[in-house]
Amino acid sequence: MAIERTFAMIKPDGVQRGLIGEIVSRFEAKGIKIIGMKFMNVSQELAEKHYAVHKERPFYKGLVGFITSGPVVAMVLEGEEVIKVARSLMGATNPVDGKPGEIRFDLSSHIGRNLIHGSDGAETAKSEIALWFGDDLVDWERSEDQWVFE
Numbered sequence: 088m089a090i091e092r093t094f095a096m097i098k099p100d101g102v103q104r105g106l107i108g109e110i111v112s113r114f115e116a117k118g119i120k121i122i123g124m125k126f127m128n129v130s131q132e133l134a135e136k137h138y139a140v141h142k143e144r145p146f147y148k149g150l151v152g153f154i155t156s157g158p159v160v161a162m163v164l165e166g167e168e169v170i171k172v173a174r175s176l177m178g179a180t181n182p183v184d185g186k187p188g189e190i191r192f193d194l195s196s197h198i199g200r201n202l203i204h205g206s207d208g209a210e211t212a213k214s215e216i217a218l219w220f221g222d223d224l225v226d227w228e229r230s231e232d233q234w235v236f237e
Contacts, residue, residue: 092122092163093170094206094215095177099157100195101202107160110190110203113176114164118235123163123216123224129155136218153199161219167236170205170212177205 097110114121129137134151141147164173178189182201185192191201206212216224 091169092165093173093212095162095164096204097160100200102158119164119166122165123220125161128158163216173205177203
């Protein structure tokens with residue numbers, strides 16, 4: 088299997104509710120490696136670029152307003168089929184459509200406050216990583232990788 092990278096972000100509701108550790112621990116427990124992480128406030132410009140694909144939709148202004156309303160935790164995750172694995176851990180966009188064990192189902196109950204964003208495919212992951220991190224990533228070897236991947 089090929090090692091992939093993806094972008095994930097704990098949104099302001101996850102930060103404000105004190106769920107950073109809970110959410111990060113779920114990725115780590117699954118064997119996903121974090122190679123980039125930032126605790127940050129999102130600028131209007133960055134939010135508009137991130138959500139540009141939704142610019143013509145009626146909910147665009149609300150998305151930008153929400154993501155700039157408080158700090159977020161932006162992450163780059165790495166692992167085998169990490170895009171699929173991370174999205175599975177996150178669960179359905181609407182938490183009420185999810186299943187027990189998924190982050191959104193277990194920890195939220197409303198689509199407008201669903202705690203976390205994750206890239207939906209390889210091209211999106213590549214562009215979101217470039218937008219949020221550029222080349223500011225840490226390549227490192229975990230001693231446990233041999234126990235997770237081999």
